[in-house]
Amino acid sequence: xxxxxxxxxxxxxxxxxxxxxxxxxxxxxxxxxxxxxxxxxxxxxxxxxxxxxxxxxxxxxxxxxxxxxxxxxxxxxxxxxxxxxxxxxxxxxxxxxxxxxxxxxxxxxxxxxxxxxxxxxxxxxxxxxxxxxxxxxxxxxxxxxxxxxxxxxxxxxxxxxxxxxxxxxxxxxxxxxxxxxxxxxxxxxxxxxxxxxxxxxxxxxxxxxxxxxxxxxxxxxxxxxxxxxxxxxxxxxxxxxxxxxxxxxxxxxxxxxxxxxxxxxxxxxxxxxxxxxxxxxxxxxxxxxxxxxxxxxxxxxxxxxxxxxxxxxxxxxxxxxxxxxxxxxxxxxxxxxxxxxxxxxxxxxxxxxxxxxxxxxxxxxxxxxxxxxxxxxxxxxxxxxxxxxxxxxxxxxxxxxxxxxxxxxxxxxxxxxx
Numbered sequence: 289x290x291x292x293x294x295x296x297x298x299x300x301x302x303x304x305x306x307x308x309x310x311x312x313x314x315x316x317x318x319x320x321x322x323x324x325x326x327x328x329x330x331x332x333x334x335x336x337x338x339x340x341x342x343x344x345x346x347x348x349x350x351x352x353x354x355x356x357x358x359x360x361x362x363x364x365x366x367x368x369x370x371x372x373x374x375x376x377x378x379x380x381x382x383x384x385x386x387x388x389x390x391x392x393x394x395x396x397x398x399x400x401x402x403x404x405x406x407x408x409x410x411x412x413x414x415x416x417x418x419x420x421x422x423x424x425x426x427x428x429x430x431x432x433x434x435x436x437x438x439x440x441x442x443x444x445x446x447x448x449x450x451x452x453x454x455x456x457x458x459x460x461x462x463x464x465x466x467x468x469x470x471x472x473x474x475x476x477x478x479x480x481x482x483x484x485x486x487x488x489x490x491x492x493x494x495x496x497x498x499x500x501x502x503x504x505x506x507x508x509x510x511x512x513x514x515x516x517x518x519x520x521x522x523x524x525x526x527x528x529x530x531x532x533x534x535x536x537x538x539x540x541x542x543x544x545x546x547x548x549x550x551x552x553x554x555x556x557x558x559x560x561x562x563x564x565x566x567x568x569x570x571x572x573x574x575x576x577x578x579x580x581x582x583x584x585x586x587x588x589x590x591x592x593x594x595x596x597x598x599x600x601x602x603x604x605x606x607x608x609x610x611x612x613x614x615x616x617x618x619x620x621x622x623x624x625x626x627x628x629x630x631x632x633x634x635x636x637x638x639x640x641x642x643x644x645x646x647x648x649x650x651x652x653x654x655x656x657x658x659x660x661x662x663x664x665x666x667x668x669x670x671x672x673x674x675x676x677x678x679x680x681x682x683x684x685x686x687x688x689x690x691x692x693x694x695x696x697x698x699x700x701x702x703x704x705x706x
Contacts, residue, residue: 305339306416306700309409309438312345313397313424315353315370317362320574320597321539322619323445324351326492326514327421330443333515333693335365343368344409346402346425348375350541373399393471394478398427410435416704419443426482439487439703443512444496483507487703490696493617493640510699513640514619515692518684521626523676524602532666533568534632535604537597537620541575548610548637551655553585556610559659561586564666570604598627606630606665606672610658611637622687625649625679630672632661642686648678 310316316327334341343366347353353370355363362368375396406428415438420426422445432440483489483505490512491497497511536552538545549571560567569588571580576592583590594600597620601607607624609631617640621631625648631638632650643649650665652658665672 307340309415309418310343311425312421314351315345317358325619329689333689341366345370347372371402371405397424403431406431417700429485441488442486443490495639512692512696515687515689517689518626523628533604534606534608535570536608538573540573544611544613552610555655556658560662563663609633609637626683628676628680630675648682
């Protein structure tokens, strides 16, 4: 840690510049989904605050690191590099770990190649703090402890056992249901055990922090939500008298999104059409299943990945978030709110966001409630605009990256001084 003089006028103040190693379970660039955006935005925030960040990530078949896509300045400032790991699900390995009680969801992210690169990095360089992005990077804790004295912070993006538990409740396949319950219990045991192996936990939502705290650990737990730079999200005035298009945007290779979209189309949308036959809904997302792309529903347009998420959201009016199995917090909701979009969500979809229901978001647990909100906004454009304006105000006051990074740095400074 370096100390430099900073400040204005004749009374400078001392600022401790930290060197942080950020270990990521997938490339943080390009920031194309919630996880990568959470990692990338935090990296930028730390750099903008004057600290040094070294990024080492896992490059996978699903998410590969392409250095040529990364701006030269960002490459230079972070020294970002990736190590390829085949994290594809292997049925034989999964079954073997089931028999041995190992956690395959976690162990498939461990690689000797990453371990060797980490050993060399820690042997050649000194870091003030090591940040693990998600539970999937915790298999490297032992190596970090062996080769570094830096505090280790786990940044939890989701409570993985909560997601699996909720998926188990909604699982209709009687053969898969007990397996998901087993995975949920296995993940819970692992997540709770790892608390005592790190120096602090940064939860992405208050509800996640409460789950950790209920375990009774003495490890410090703080909440630092996903945040962004509001100035990068343009707010366009909602057209008066124009057609309203509802939309959902999300990666469709994530099971909770697929589950929610099917519910939206099968349970909610028919109730909407019964009262608003000309209502419009646009669905888009990476890895859109073929059965959905072929599905024909009145008023609904379904497509796969879009070139620009912001452009897609900008050209539509109301975001819908039909989630029942999620954990953490939904990055797309924060981005939609930043663009002044009204949001209709399930309570689980809105978890982790400090909303005021009816003022800056609408919540519907049942298909009837969800449809009622869609119909209400389709009939009341002035209320729709008010919701969007209040949503933007919430983002500016609570989810600006500058504010949240400072909360994180307060924790880091305490850990480094301890």
